[in-house]
Amino acid sequence: MIEVRDLRKEFTIKRKIGRVRRETRTVSAVDGVELSIARGEMVGYIGPNGAGKSTTLKMMTGILTPTSGHIRVCGLEPVPRRRRLARRIGVVFGQRSQLWWDLPLRESFRLLGAVYTVPRGEHEARLKRCRAMLELDEFMDTPVRQLSLGQRMRGEITAALLHGPDVLFLDEPTIGLDVVSKQSLRAFLADVGAGGEVTTVLTTHDLADIEHLCRRLIVIDRGRVVHDGTLEALHTRYGSRRRVVVDLDEARELDVRMPGVAVEGVEADGRRVTFALDGVPAGELIARIARDGGLRDVSVREPTIEEVVARLYRE
Numbered sequence: 001m002i003e004v005r006d007l008r009k010e011f012t013i014k015r016k017i018g019r020v021r022r023e024t025r026t027v028s029a030v031d032g033v034e035l036s037i038a039r040g041e042m043v044g045y046i047g048p049n050g051a052g053k054s055t056t057l058k059m060m061t062g063i064l065t066p067t068s069g070h071i072r073v074c075g076l077e078p079v080p081r082r083r084r085l086a087r088r089i090g091v092v093f094g095q096r097s098q099l100w101w102d103l104p105l106r107e108s109f110r111l112l113g114a115v116y117t118v119p120r121g122e123h124e125a126r127l128k129r130c131r132a133m134l135e136l137d138e139f140m141d142t143p144v145r146q147l148s149l150g151q152r153m154r155g156e157i158t159a160a161l162l163h164g165p166d167v168l169f170l171d172e173p174t175i176g177l178d179v180v181s182k183q184s185l186r187a188f189l190a191d192v193g194a195g196g197e198v199t200t201v202l203t204t205h206d207l208a209d210i211e212h213l214c215r216r217l218i219v220i221d222r223g224r225v226v227h228d229g230t231l232e233a234l235h236t237r238y239g240s241r242r243r244v245v246v247d248l249d250e251a252r253e254l255d256v257r258m259p260g261v262a263v264e265g266v267e268a269d270g271r272r273v274t275f276a277l278d279g280v281p282a283g284e285l286i287a288r289i290a291r292d293g294g295l296r297d298v299s300v301r302e303p304t305i306e307e308v309v310a311r312l313y314r315e
């Protein structure tokens, strides 16, 4: 559904130095990106600030012309076939709106149906589903400018889906949303993805979005793909470890010389000890500590997506 080969985008930046002189600098925002996304996949496209994510998305949606390289989205070259592509894709750029600011949401949806010449029955069926799942009814008659961020975002996602796109590009769709709004938006996107008809590319800094929605993760850094695979593969690559945190009644020397167990930290005057486990079952370690008594509390922490992605970004 999406094919990208050796994609590059350079920006030329002119900067005034002194009174007359100007300096010209070239920024390589996207530097040889390769990716291929099949129909129905939901892929997380992540990377640190300035990595080149938005630039890639803009090229894939036909907003920006690549410096060089090959892109096909739904079999179309985005820039020359922009109008045709617009009917096949839905786009949500969290920071920008595709809705009519002064019109009630209902009118924006009606206009979008007319712009895309969506058959009435299809339009109504899709809108009905979005109204129910995204709970739009209470603000369907509110002008877009009066909507809260979370309400507007629910409207934006609906707007992106009304014409039945094959591909959905979501750039930071949960930015600035509260926990509950994020959860309901994620649940809706998971439902859209589960249908298998819509291919989704999701860009976000909220890694929980990725964890909940995407089996596959493409990480870009300085314009290049540095990881393309599952989250588990990333954990394996970095040898992510589970942790066991034990709280003791009193500080004491713990006899935990076991292969694959390392003390990672000691806090609370020696009453809290954190162990990193490398392939050792947590139960074995806990049983050994419990044998000597004085064990107040235990928690086992799975490696988090934040840790592993931070390691990748730091590299």
Ligand SMILES: Nc1ncnc2c1ncn2[C@@H]1O[C@H](COP(=O)(O)OP(=O)(O)OP(=O)(O)O)[C@@H](O)[C@H]1O
Residues within 6 Å of the ligand: 011, 012, 013, 027, 028, 029, 047, 048, 049, 050, 051, 052, 053, 054, 055, 056
């Ligand atoms: N119109 C532009 N003119 C000049 N430089 C640009 C332009 N757009 C992006 N850049 C530069 O290209 C690089 C990649 O930017 P891009 O917006 O694609 O990053 P991003 O991964 O989306 O970052 P963020 O997570 O901060 O949104 C950055 O160095 C940015 O300064």
